[in-house]
Amino acid sequence: MTPEQLFSPVVGARPHEAILDQVERLLSAGLIRPGDRLPSERVLAERLGVSRPTVREAMRTLEALGVVLPTQTVGRGSAAVVAGRADAALGAVLRLAIATSGLSVPDIVDTRVLLERHAVSRLARAPEPRLDAAEALLREMDDAGLTPERFHAADVRFHIALADAAGNRAVALMMSSLRHAIEGYVLDLVGGLDDWPTVCRRLRVEHRGILAAVVDRDADEAARRVEEHIRAFHDVATGVR
Amino acid sequence: MTPEQLFSPVVGARPHEAILDQVERLLSAGLIRPGDRLPSERVLAERLGVSRPTVREAMRTLEALGVVLPTQTVGRGSAAVVAGRADAALGAVLRLAIATSGLSVPDIVDTRVLLERHAVSRLARAPEPRLDAAEALLREMDDAGLTPERFHAADVRFHIALADAAGNRAVALMMSSLRHAIEGYVLDLVGGLDDWPTVCRRLRVEHRGILAAVVDRDADEAARRVEEHIRAFHDVATGVR
Numbered sequence: 061m062t063p064e065q066l067f068s069p070v071v072g073a074r075p076h077e078a079i080l081d082q083v084e085r086l087l088s089a090g091l092i093r094p095g096d097r098l099p100s101e102r103v104l105a106e107r108l109g110v111s112r113p114t115v116r117e118a119m120r121t122l123e124a125l126g127v128v129l130p131t132q133t134v135g136r137g138s139a140a141v142v143a144g145r146a147d148a149a150l151g152a153v154l155r156l157a158i159a160t161s162g163l164s165v166p167d168i169v170d171t172r173v174l175l176e177r178h179a180v181s182r183l184a185r186a187p188e189p190r191l192d193a194a195e196a197l198l199r200e201m202d203d204a205g206l207t208p209e210r211f212h213a214a215d216v217r218f219h220i221a222l223a224d225a226a227g228n229r230a231v232a233l234m235m236s237s238l239r240h241a242i243e244g245y246v247l248d249l250v251g252g253l254d255d256w257p258t259v260c261r262r263l264r265v266e267h268r269g270i271l272a273a274v275v276d277r278d279a280d281e282a283a284r285r286v287e288e289h290i291r292a293f294h295d296v297a298t299g300v301r
Numbered sequence: 302m303t304p305e306q307l308f309s310p311v312v313g314a315r316p317h318e319a320i321l322d323q324v325e326r327l328l329s330a331g332l333i334r335p336g337d338r339l340p341s342e343r344v345l346a347e348r349l350g351v352s353r354p355t356v357r358e359a360m361r362t363l364e365a366l367g368v369v370l371p372t373q374t375v376g377r378g379s380a381a382v383v384a385g386r387a388d389a390a391l392g393a394v395l396r397l398a399i400a401t402s403g404l405s406v407p408d409i410v411d412t413r414v415l416l417e418r419h420a421v422s423r424l425a426r427a428p429e430p431r432l433d434a435a436e437a438l439l440r441e442m443d444d445a446g447l448t449p450e451r452f453h454a455a456d457v458r459f460h461i462a463l464a465d466a467a468g469n470r471a472v473a474l475m476m477s478s479l480r481h482a483i484e485g486y487v488l489d490l491v492g493g494l495d496d497w498p499t500v501c502r503r504l505r506v507e508h509r510g511i512l513a514a515v516v517d518r519d520a521d522e523a524a525r526r527v528e529e530h531i532r533a534f535h536d537v538a539t540g541v542r
Binding site for chain 1 (some may be wrong): 416418
């Protein structure tokens, strides 16, 4: 089957949504995969029986959702390529959803605790936990010259590295989305701290403690430490302690 | 400040993303809220210094993300209205992300267990749990004439009602997104069952058991029952039992 034969004419009042649905079904069925090139705008418009602007809008949406790679630099009308992992784009989407829904900080903190306790205790129970990525990030965060922003970026990657290594992709995806979603808020908090060097030293010690518990295969201790770490950071940053 | 003064000229190579960022920041800051009308396409294009098609594409993306209400029926060029809760759209997005990322069924089941154990045990500890919505859905599912599809839709709403009542919006949002995301897969499973009436009776009993534990304020028992319920359903549906 040629790529364009995968798509079928769109019927109904909302062609834009119908195109997204078709792409989703083709992805779910494994008929299109990351790295595949979709038919060009012109071919898709013919095949789907819709206008080229409609195809373009659907492609832009898929691009915003991280499902296809950006084609803007290549020029209009060119074929889109299916993207790999959609975590970062999903983060952008969750950020918008959180902005619209008005989630509260305590709810976000509790959800982080829930997802991250699960991740580190699962990792501590893994037969051969892969910890290289997390360890490399700890070394990166030892650099005393890091700005709070760069430290925070490495910190987020450390937590996501643990979740990735723990192996539940769904939990890792939600965790990284939530982290990307609250990034702006956390950076605002960090920017308002009186004594960043002290906080930063404490975060380093806590990170090493979490990893040590994982290395010791102590799932309960790893879960306890990650919870304490998350709650302490939010308490410091919001001025409770 | 007039609505158009909230927006500022877009700079850089990716105007489409810059527009999404501006909308997100305005939402986060509470400067635009659900129900508000955004400036018209024409006004936005002038204010942002971009073409009208670029504004239209950004609005379509926001529409796909559930951030603004669909304007298609009202006609092109009209002003978009900020939407309320973005759960359903977020579900569509997560569904695409899951399709791209190829999440496994065991990971999805474990994530459901994690989120739903948290929700019901939190609900069982609430001072005055609001259970009317969940109870009404149990009565709806007692109707012996329901098709598997309608039963399943009420079943999903029952689980989401418990999470909503539990009060952590972030967990409820992720749970409902995940449920919407796996809807097609679950309906395929249900459609392949030999003995739907038996499965259906068992699901009813299990639902009442979960609610009874919540009413008894037994958080551990409620968590245990919801986990057993989720795992048993996936085992039956995938033919393990």
